[in-house]
Structure formats: C-alpha cells, structure tokens
Amino acid sequence: MKHGKGWFVASFLALPVGLYVWLVILPFAQAFQISLTDWSGYSPSFDYIGFDNFVEMWSDPKGWVIPGFTHTGIILLVLPVIVIVMSLFFAFMLNVGGRSRGGIGGVRGAGFYKIVYFFPQVLATAIIAMVWSQIYKPPATGGLITSALEALGLPYPEYGFMGDTSWVLTGIIAVMVWSSVGFYLVYFSSAMAAIPQDIYEAARIDGASRVKTFFTITLPLLWESVQTAWVYLGIIALDGFVLVFMMTPSQGGPNHASEVIGGVIYKFAFGGGRDAGMASAIGVVLFGVVLILTVVSLRFTRRERIEY
Amino acid sequence: MATVTYKGASRIYPGTKKPAVDKLDLEITDGEFLVLVGPSGCGKSTSLRMLAGLEEVDEGSIFINDTDVSNLPPKSRDIAMVFQNYALYPHMTVFDNMAFALKLRRTPKNVIREKVAEAAKLLDLEDYLDRKPKALSGGQRQRVAMGRAIVRQPQVFLMDEPLSNLDAKLRVQTRSQIASLQKRLGVTTVYVTHDQVEAMTMGHRVAVMKDGLLQQVDTPRTLYDKPSNVFVAGFMGSPAMNIKTVPLGEDGAKFGDVIVPLSRERREIAAAGDFDKGKTEVTIGIRPEDCKLGTEADGGIAVEVDLVEELGSDAYVYGHAVYSDGTERFVIRCDGRNMPRLGDVVHLVPEVGREHVFHAITGDRIE
Numbered sequence: 001m002k003h004g005k006g007w008f009v010a011s012f013l014a015l016p017v018g019l020y021v022w023l024v025i026l027p028f029a030q031a032f033q034i035s036l037t038d039w040s041g042y043s044p045s046f047d048y049i050g051f052d053n054f055v056e057m058w059s060d061p062k063g064w065v066i067p068g069f070t071h072t073g074i075i076l077l078v079l080p081v082i083v084i085v086m087s088l089f090f091a092f093m094l095n096v097g098g099r100s101r102g103g104i105g106g107v108r109g110a111g112f113y114k115i116v117y118f119f120p121q122v123l124a125t126a127i128i129a130m131v132w133s134q135i136y137k138p139p140a141t142g143g144l145i146t147s148a149l150e151a152l153g154l155p156y157p158e159y160g161f162m163g164d165t166s167w168v169l170t171g172i173i174a175v176m177v178w179s180s181v182g183f184y185l186v187y188f189s190s191a192m193a194a195i196p197q198d199i200y201e202a203a204r205i206d207g208a209s210r211v212k213t214f215f216t217i218t219l220p221l222l223w224e225s226v227q228t229a230w231v232y233l234g235i236i237a238l239d240g241f242v243l244v245f246m247m248t249p250s251q252g253g254p255n256h257a258s259e260v261i262g263g264v265i266y267k268f269a270f271g272g273g274r275d276a277g278m279a280s281a282i283g284v285v286l287f288g289v290v291l292i293l294t295v296v297s298l299r300f301t302r303r304e305r306i307e308y
Numbered sequence: 309m310a311t312v313t314y315k316g317a318s319r320i321y322p323g324t325k326k327p328a329v330d331k332l333d334l335e336i337t338d339g340e341f342l343v344l345v346g347p348s349g350c351g352k353s354t355s356l357r358m359l360a361g362l363e364e365v366d367e368g369s370i371f372i373n374d375t376d377v378s379n380l381p382p383k384s385r386d387i388a389m390v391f392q393n394y395a396l397y398p399h400m401t402v403f404d405n406m407a408f409a410l411k412l413r414r415t416p417k418n419v420i421r422e423k424v425a426e427a428a429k430l431l432d433l434e435d436y437l438d439r440k441p442k443a444l445s446g447g448q449r450q451r452v453a454m455g456r457a458i459v460r461q462p463q464v465f466l467m468d469e470p471l472s473n474l475d476a477k478l479r480v481q482t483r484s485q486i487a488s489l490q491k492r493l494g495v496t497t498v499y500v501t502h503d504q505v506e507a508m509t510m511g512h513r514v515a516v517m518k519d520g521l522l523q524q525v526d527t528p529r530t531l532y533d534k535p536s537n538v539f540v541a542g543f544m545g546s547p548a549m550n551i552k553t554v555p556l557g558e559d560g561a562k563f564g565d566v567i568v569p570l571s572r573e574r575r576e577i578a579a580a581g582d583f584d585k586g587k588t589e590v591t592i593g594i595r596p597e598d599c600k601l602g603t604e605a606d607g608g609i610a611v612e613v614d615l616v617e618e619l620g621s622d623a624y625v626y627g628h629a630v631y632s633d634g635t636e637r638f639v640i641r642c643d644g645r646n647m648p649r650l651g652d653v654v655h656l657v658p659e660v661g662r663e664h665v666f667h668a669i670t671g672d673r674i675e
Contacts, residue, residue, distance in 0.1 A: 202391060206460075207409055221399060306399050
C-alpha cells in the first residue's frame with residue numbers, strides 16, 4: 001500500500017515541481033553556466049572561459065562593479081535600520097505612546113496619521129521616481145528643496161541633488177525610506193495590536209515610562225516581526241534599481257556615484273556592456289553574498305518564540 | 309499604610325451619556341480588604357481602574373491617603389494590580405516578571421534578589437523562578453501575578469477578578485490564600501469580583517454595585533441580614549432569596565390566601581407611594597433557609613415541587629406556587645433526609661420575623 005501511496009502523492013506533485021524546476025531552478029543553473037562563458041548576450045555562439053569573468057570583475061574596466069557593490073552594501077546596511085527605527089517609533093506613538101494616564105492608546109489623531117503615512121505605498125515606484133526627480137531638481141527647473149534652500153540663502157547643490165556626486169546616493173536612499181516607512185508602520189501597528197493591552201497596563205502600573213515600555217515590552221514582543229521586516233527590507237535594498245534607473249543621470253551617475261548592483265547587472269546584460277557572461281557572474285556572486293548574509297543574520301537574531 | 313477615598317467619582321465614556329460609574333462615594337480604611345461586587349457591566353472594574361489610573365476620573369476625585377490622585381499617572385500612585393488574565397510579561401522569566409518594577413526604580417540588585425526570593429517563598433514559586441510564563445500552569449501564573457504585586461510593597465493592592473481563570477477547586481483554595489496573605493501583609497486591598505461567594509468569604513466589607521451606582525457597603529453579615537434594597541437582597545446569597553411582589557392586605561402581604569403578617573408601621577411605609585387605588589403592593593423576600601416545609605394548617609404557601617437539588621447535608625426544593633397560575637417560583641432549603649418528591653405539593657412556612665420587606669416601587673428596605 002505504501003508504494004501506491006507514494007505514486008499517488010507524486011502524481012499531485014509532478015506538475016508544480018516540474019514547473020518549478022523548469023522555470024526557477026533551470027534558469028538559475030543556466031545563469032551559473034553562462035557565468036563561465038564569454039557570451040555577449042547577442043551572439044549565437046560562445047566559449048567557456050572558466051572563472052575569468054569572476055577574476056576580471058574586480059579589475060572593473062567599466063568602473064561599474066566596485067561602486068555597484070559598495071553602494072548596494074551601503075544601502076543594505078542603512079536602509080533597513082532607518083526604516084525599522086522610524087516605523088517602529090511611529091507605530092509605537094500611534095498605538096501605545098499616547099498620554100501616560102487613562103487608557104492605553106496612541107497620540108491624538110493617530111488614525112489620520114496612519115492613513116497619511118501609508119500614502120506612498122499606494123504609488124507605483126515609477127511615479128515616486130518622477131515626483132522625487134522633480135523635488136530634487138535645481139532651482140532653475142523648479143526643484144522644491146533647492147528652491148527653498150536658495151530662498152533661505154543656504155547653500156544647495158548647483159545641479160540639483162541628483163546631479164551631485166556627494167548627494168545622489170543619499171537622495172536615492174531618502175526616497176527608498178520615504179516610500180517604505182508607511183508600509184512598515186502599518187505592519188508593526190498590526191503586530192502591536194496583537195500584544196494584549198493588559199501587558200501595557202501592567203507595565204504602566206509597574207512604573208515604566210514610554211521609552212522603557214518600548215525597549216522592555218514592545219520591542220522584545222515584536223522581535224519576530226522586526227526580523228521579518230529586516231529580510232523584506234534587505235530585498236528592497238538589494239534592488240533599488242528602478243529608482244536609480246529613472247532618477248539619476250546616465251543610470252548610475254553622475255560619475256558612477258549611484259551605481260547599484262542590480263543596475264550594473266542590467267547594464268552588462270542589456271545596456272552598454274554587451275557581456276551576458278559578466279552579468280551572470282555578478283549575479284552568481286550576489287547570490288553567494290545574499291545566501292551567506294541570510295544565514296548569518298537568521299542565526300544571529302534567533303530568539304525563543306513568544307507565546308501569550 | 310493607606311486609606312482610599314472616592315469622592316463623587318464618575319467615569320463617563322466618550323460618546324455615552326450614562327456614566328459607567330456614577331458619583332461613587334466610598335471610604336476604604338487602612339488595611340481593609342474591600343470587595344467590589346456586582347453583575348457584569350455594573351462599573352466595578354471601571355471603579356478599580358479609575359483608582360489604578362487606567363481610566364480617567366471625569367468628575368469628582370479619588371484620594372489615596374490625603375493625596376488627590378485623580379490626575380496622577382499610575383506610576384505615581386504607588387499601587388500594584390493583579391489582572392484577570394495576569395498580564396505577565398511573556399518574554400521574561402518569573403524572576404524578571406517579579407523584579408521588573410523594582411528594576412525600574414533602580415533598586416540595588418541584591419535587594420531585588422532578596423525581595424523576589426522572599427515573595428517566591430511566600431507563594432511557593434521558588435522552583436519556577438527561571439521559567440517563562442508559558443511553562444506555568446494557570447494557578448502558578450496567578451501566583452506570579454500576586455508575587456509581582458507583593459514585591460513592590462505598594463500602598464494599595466488592586467485585584468481585578470484574579471481568580472476567574474482558575475478551575476473551581478483551585479479558586480476556593482486560592483481564595484483563602486489571598487485572604488490570609490492580605491491579613492498577613494496588612495495592605496489595603498480593593499478586590500473586584502462578580503462572584504458573591506468570593507465577596508462574602510473574602511471581604512472585610514463588601515460594596516455592591518449596579519448600573520454604575522453603589523447600592524450598599526457593609527460587612528458581609530449585614531449585607532446578608534439587612535440588604536438595603538431588593539437588588540442587594542437578590543444578589544447576595546445562593547440560591548437567591550425568594551423575592552415576590554404581592555398585594556398588600558389589611559394585616560400583611562397576601563400570597564394567595566396565605567397572609568404574611570406585617571406590623572402597622574411597615575404597612576404604612578409600604579403603602580406610601582404612587583399606587584393605583586386598591587392595587588397597593590409590597591415586596592417580600594424570604595431566604596431559602598428562612599422557611600421550612602409545613603402543612604396548610606401552619607399557614608404555609610402551597611408549592612408544587614419542580615426540582616429537588618440534593619447536596620448531601622441538605623437539599624433545595626424548587627417549585628412553583630399553586631396560587632397565581634404557577635408563575636411564582638420558590639426555593640426552600642430542607643433536610644436532606646426528608647425530602648418531598650417531584651410533583652408533590654408542599655407548604656412553605658416562612659419563619660416569623662425572618663422575612664425582608666421592601667417597598668414595591670422604590671425597592672428600598674422597610675424596617
């Protein structure tokens with residue numbers, strides 16, 4: 001009977017597993033294969049060149065790869081921290097951080113703020129890029145921030161924020177933060193709603209201030225949600241490609257100051273690089289890095305599961 | 309060492325007109341165990357939470373000793389509270405749960421250890437100090453919640469139905485433990501429950517509430533023997549008192565043909581009020597143990613037996629009166645070895661002088 005059962009189960013699994021192998025595993029494997037070739041992406045033929053791509057990558061003839069990895073690394077470090085800290089703070093204030101006597105609740109107008117903070121989330125990334133491009137422009141073309149700085153007599157980047165090598169990456173990260181905080185605010189809010197109210201009341205009676213309550217009660221009880229948010233934000237950080245592509249001059253400029261790794265891979269594969277082998281090699285390196293980071297971070301942040 | 313005073317304290321929830329707690333006046337003396345009791349929605353928990361600082365005091369004020377605490381945050385009131393669901397911090401060990409308040413006050417570490425150890429010993433929790441709440445039974449969690457309150461040595465203990473999540477046997481056990489613990493520590497305690505047995509057995513004094521209004525505050529004995537109105541009479545005691553509103557005759561209350569005699573003074577007070585002419589009524593309450601089974605000749609009210617509850621030592625006979633189309637129901641306590649059977653007609657003889665008389669309209673007690 002057991003034998004028959006196995007076939008029965010397999011017959012159900014065959015189709016999804018087959019599709020998965022065909023459309024997910026095979027392309028992955030293919031990328032590994034292509035990374036070992038000199039295929040341009042357009043030619044009908046190619047040669048295997050061993051690990052040459054992986055070596056050549058670091059001499060970086062186009063000046064894309066090293067800035068790309070560096071900037072993506074910076075975003076990966078900075079973005080999750082800023083977004084999680086900000087959205088946790090806002091979520092706490094909107095749900096628990098209200099007045100210190102009377103019932104547990106958020107600050108006045110919490111419902112309104114929740115909606116306003118969520119606005120960016122409903123916009124397509126392309127629209128966000130358009131809006132912020134305009135905001136970042138130099139005063140001559142009506143950039144909001146530069147005009148304001150000019151009016152106040154303060155210094156501002158002459159070619160707008162996206163045209164300045166020292167500002168462009170910060171500007172991109174700011175937009176990423178702006179567009180993510182709302183979602184994580186709502187996400188943490190709902191996680192906080194699952195914490196029984198009387199725990200907060202007990203903490204309040206025990207004499208915990210807002211700050212203490214946050215660090216000793218809220219944060220430990222939200223730890224799993226924070227961890228999940230970290231993973232999602234890591235994925236967003238590794239991307240960043242659309243904003244860079246739409247907002248920055250020469251898609252990663254000026255002077256490679258905003259190259260991100262996703263954009264670099266694109267440029268090698270479909271843009272000016274004409275080197276699909278190199279694009280795949282970078283992809284493989286990225287895959288390795290992400291794998292290691294994921295394992296390390298999950299190990300590092302593992303805690304005991306909390307039950308109420 | 310503290311007294312608690314409610315002075316016309318009211319709580320009106322936003323969006324409602326009717327106060328959840330309506331001008332509560334209550335004085336609790338130092339070291340007293342006061343129980344707030346009433347049906348759900350009567351405002352007892354709200355009153356407690358007002359004292360804790362978890363609900364606002366919309367009118368009037370609340371004093372702890374001579375300090376008006378109405379506008380103070382909970383942490384400045386020096387109170388400790390035990391919640392119905394215990395509200396233990398799920399991510400902390402039993403030790404950390406109990407030590408939390410002390411840590412917040414920057415108590416030295418060795419003092420914290422000492423105090424927690426002392427409380428743990430008192431509550432028999434020494435073996436569980438390293439455990440998280442999820443690894444504890446309901447009774448143990450309840451004791452941790454108590455311990456968390458004790459280690460702080462607050463001025464007032466507040467307990468919000470702390471026993472209602474325990475099973476019946478444990479509840480009875482813990483009930484006496486809490487009462488003796490309170491006696492030992494001598495800390496003023498306000499205890500909320502919906503269970504009148506808990507109220508009777510634990511409280512030095514009991515405050516009965518209904519619809520946000522305080523009905524009566526007194527010792528359990530007085531509440532039982534001299535309830536100030538019909539609600540208190542019906543609420544205290546199990547099974548509940550037989551309370552019937554019947555026509556007021558020349559000599560007393562008329563249960564069909566049977567007359568429960570009332571003195572002239574009582575009849576006069578009972579008759580005062582907006583009765584339709586010739587329809588004067590009076591409310592009579594007779595506790596199940598204040599009546600016995602007799603014969604028609606004893607002046608007994610004829611009752612047909614619907615149900616007999618045998619409790620071993622004695623039994624409760626439930627039945628409906630033969631007069632008044634059988635709508636009036638009665639409970640009588642009788643000897644467990646000499647019980648009527650289902651369908652029998654028995655005669656309920658009220659013990660003279662043990663009946664409670666209330667005004668039929670206002671519900672107030674008539675002495």
